[in-house]
Amino acid sequence: MAEHRRELDVAVIGAGVLGLATTDALVRRGVSVTCFDGRTPGHGLSGGLTRTFRHRHDNERLVALAVEGRAGFGRWEERLGRKLIGSEGAVYAGMGPADVAGMVRHGVEHRFADPGEGGEVFPALATVDGPLLVDPGAGAIRAKRTIDALVSWVGDRIVNADIHSVTVPQDGHGVEIQTTEAIYRARHVVICAGTAVPKLAAGVGLEVPLESALHARPHYRVREPFRGKALPCWVDRSGAFGETVYGSPIGNLDTYVLGLIGLDVDIPFGPNGALAPGSGMEDHVRRVTEYVRRAMPGLEPTPVGIRVCVMTKLPAGSDAVHAWHTDGVTAVAGHNLFKMAPVLGELLADAAIKNQLPEILERAGEHALRPA
Template sequence: MATGTDVAVIGGGIVGLATAYSLRRAGVPVTVYEAGQPGGGQSAGDSRIFRHAHADVRLARFAARSRALWREWGDQLGAELVSTDGAVALGPGIDEKVDVLDDVEDVEVRRIDAGELAERLPLLAAYDGPAMLDVHGGSIHAAIAVERLSAFLGDAIVRDHVLTVRPTAGGAVEVRTGTRRAEHGRVVVAAGRGTAALAHGLGLSLPVRNAAHVRVSFDVAGKAPSSFATLQDSSGAFGEAGVYAAASPDHSRYGVGIAEEVQVNGDGRSVDPDALDALAERTIAYVRRALPGLDPTPVGHVHCWVTTLPWGDDGVAVWEHEGVSLVAGHNLFKQAPELGRVLADVAAGGSLPDDLRPGARLGHA
C-alpha cells in the first residue's frame, strides 16, 4: 500500500536538510530519506569554509544570498552557524578575485598586508605575498548546523536506503526503500554520490565524476586564538598550492585539506587507502611548514566522496524529470541555504532558475 507526504527529499546531507527545512518552514509536509547518520557523508566534519570568491560571478552572487540565509538560520535555530573571523586567501589571482567580488552586492573584500594577515591568522608562518580578506566569510559550524536542522525536522527523517525513484501513471513519484514503497507529489534527490545512480534509473545520465578526499584536524598548540580566519592557500610558498582550512567553533582545532582528489579504482566504487594516506601525510607536512601554531600530530580525519561536474570544481546544476529534481555538484556546503530554498520552491510548484539548469554551467571556472 502506498503512503506518502507531499515532498520527499532523498539525502540527509546539508543540501537535503536545507531543502527539507525550507519546505517545513513553508508549511509543506516533507519526508527525508537518509540511510545513515544525517550529515555523515559528503557533509561530514566539524567545520567548512564559507567564501564568496568564485571565478563565476553568478556563483558569487548565489553565495551572497546564501550568506544572508546563514544569518537567518542562526537566528531561527539559536546558534552561530558561520564565524565572524573572515576568510583569508593567499597567492596569485587575488586581484582577479577582488575584481569579481567588487561587482557583487553585500560582499566586502580587500587586499591585506602581512600585519593584518598575522592578526587574522596568528598561527600562520611569516608570509608577505598577495593576500585577501573576505570580511563576511568564515568557518561554517558544520556539525552544529546539521544537528540543529536535524532536530528541527525530527521524525520527518526516515532512516532507510532508497533503491529506486520513478514517476507513476497517476502523476505522483514512487520511492522504494529497503522497507517501504511510498508515493509523493514531488521528489528532490540530493544524495551526493548516490544521485547519479538514481538518475540512471530515470533514464538520465548525469556527468558526475566520483573521487575521494581526506581532511585532517590538528589541535592548536597553545591558547586558542581570538581571531581564527579560514585559509585558502594557492601561493605555493609553503610547498603546496591548493590548501584550505577552517576552525572548529571553539577555535581549539583547525581542519586542513589539500584540494586534490584520490581517483576511484577500476570498479568505480573503491579507492586505494595508500593514496589517502599519502594525501594525509602531505597535509601534515604542510602544517609543519605553514602553521607552526598547530600541533602537527593529527587528532582527526574526515574521509569523504567527492562529486564534481565537468565544467569546474565549484560547478553545480539541477536536472528535472517528471516531478523529480536532482542536484549535483561540489563545494556545496556554503551554498546550501540558497540552494535548499530554490529546490524547495521548485518542489512546491515554482520554476527552476535558468542559472541552475545544466546548460548554464553555473560555477564555470
C-alpha cells in the same frame, strides 16, 4: 493505484544538509513533505564538525549564491538563537583583482592586506610574499550544530528508509519511489542523495556526471600563543609553500584542519565503486604536514587527527553546483555546497512546488571553475 502504494506530495531523498534545508523550506511553506534517509541524518558528505563559509568564487553566479547563503545562515541563526558561522573571516593567498570580480559585482566586503600585515590578518602564518585577500564576512560553519538544528526543525518528517529506485511509472501517475519500507508515489521528488545522486537520477533518465574520490583532512594543534584565538579560514593558491591548500579552525578553536586542493590530491573510486587495491592517504597527510611545517609556524606539525572523507565533483570544477529537472523530479549535485545550503534549500523547494527549475540553478554550473 494499487493499495500497497502510499501517496505523498513531495518526497526529499537524503537528510544531509541539502535535503534537510529543502525539507525545512517546504515545511515553512505549508507543503506536505517526507524526507527519506537510510542512515543517520547528516552522516554523509555533511558529516563532521566544520566547513568553510567563503564568498569568493571564480563564477560570479556562485558569489551571488554565497551571498544568499550567508543571509540564509543569518536567518537560521536567529531561529536557533546561536551562531552557525563564526566571525573568523577568511584569508586567501595568491589572489589578484581578477579573482574578486564577483565580490565587487555583488558588493561583498573585502580588502587586500599588505604582506607586512600578515601577522595581523593570520597570526599563525609564515611571511607570505604578495597581498593577502581578506573576506571578513566568511568563517567556519558549525556543521554539526547546523545539522542538529535542521533535524529538530523538520522533526518527524524524516523517515528512516533506503531508496532502491526512483522511476516514472507506466500509468503516468506521479513518481514511484521503491524503498526498504514501502513503495510510494509522489507528486514531486527532490533527489539530494549526495554520492548516490547519479544512480537514483538515472532511474528517471537524468545523467549526473558526478565523480567521487577519497580525500584526507588532517588536524593540527594550534600552538600556545595562538590558542583560543579565532584563526581565519585559509585558501593558499600562491604556490609559495609548495602546495595549494584550504584550512579552517575546528571545534574549540584549538585545532585547525587542512586539506590539499588540486587534480592529483584525491583518490577516485573506480567504475565499480571500489578503490584501487593499495590505495592509501599517507602521502596526502605527509604533504599537508610538510606544508604546515613550512607555512604555519603557529601549528604543531604533527597531525592529532585525520578525517578521511568522500569528495564529490562535477566536470565544471570543484565549486560547481548543478540541478537537473524532469517532470516530477529535481536532482542536485556538486561540491562545497554546505555554505549554499539555505539558498539551495529554498530554490529546490521552489522547484518542487512549481515543477520547474529556477534559472540560477540551471546555469550555475556552466562555467569551468578554478578551485576555491
